Amino acid sequence: MTHSIFVLFLVELLNQQAIFDFRFLALFAVAGSLAGSLLCFLNGCIYIVDAYRVYWSSCVKGVHSGQMVLRLVEAIDVYLAGTVMLIFGMGLYGLFISNVPHDVHPSDDRALKGSSFFGMFALKERPKWMKISSLDELKTKVGHVIVMILLVKMFERSKMVTIATGMDLLSYSVCIFLSSASLYILHNLHKQE
Template sequence: MQLIFDFRFLALLAIGGSLAGSLLCFLNGCVYIFDAYKVSCVKGIHTGKMVLRLVEAIDVYLAGTVMLIFAMGLYGLFISNVPPDVPPSMDRTLKGSSLFGMFALKERPQWMKISSLDELKTKVGHVIVMILLVKMFERSKMVTIVTGLDLLSYSVCIFLSSASLYILHNLHKNDTH
């Protein structure tokens, strides 16, 4: 039985991989930001390419955030074993949670309070929906509107995207109350 319980530490492989992927995504997002700066400020050309690069950066940052949330959720569920309702003074995860003495956490942020695998999937799912919407926005910059049907299709796409965000927000709001 102890051997089976110790297999929970295999989650460290997924945690390490997710953190490494998150770091790569954040660095790649910075490359996109730098590229957008080069396009707009250095060359002095104000085209849609700069906006497209910024949207791509947001997309990559969101992917990095998904991986970070996933890694922290797995750590909280399988390794740290701290119940979500523990007072901040007893939470050993918060001790040393600052960056060189700055940004010390007084309590766990709401998004870090993950008590089940279903809750982790829900949080990751919300960010994935945002990534899909950003991708849709990124692709919409390339759409050419020629006919009225094109404009109607484009408008319906925007409406459905907004409606999905609204529904997702309301579903999440009902879960917390």
């Protein structure tokens, strides 16, 4: 009887350990998110270089078509997508892998030691967006950035809108109002946290 209880206890302990070790599968998502973030940031830089090319070629021709602004808005869109992936990857790492408590003093935080760029931009403490304590908080932060991406996409598409009638102008105004209202609501929801 005691031998079978011991065996059941040992099997349960091994099962719990195996299940708990599956959290390291999150490393695949962390690595993929950070790699995707790097690609987004590099792609955004390509849009910026292309915006300069469009600007200088339009200056030579003497015709400014607004294509430069569209390239810059596309760069902002891609940078925001990279930021989403960065926040998501760092949040997953903090939730599933890292064992640093959220209320650790900045002088004891291992991540802050040596986190400067050639001795510049040293962080005194973790930024608020890096302090993620639950999956709901991570989803909220990612959701806020996704809303910003959608608003930038709307702004990008608004350059192509043709306003021919009063109804077109009214629809466009309602769209701008709803976008502004969504930002206002998100800001107020974030303030209450």
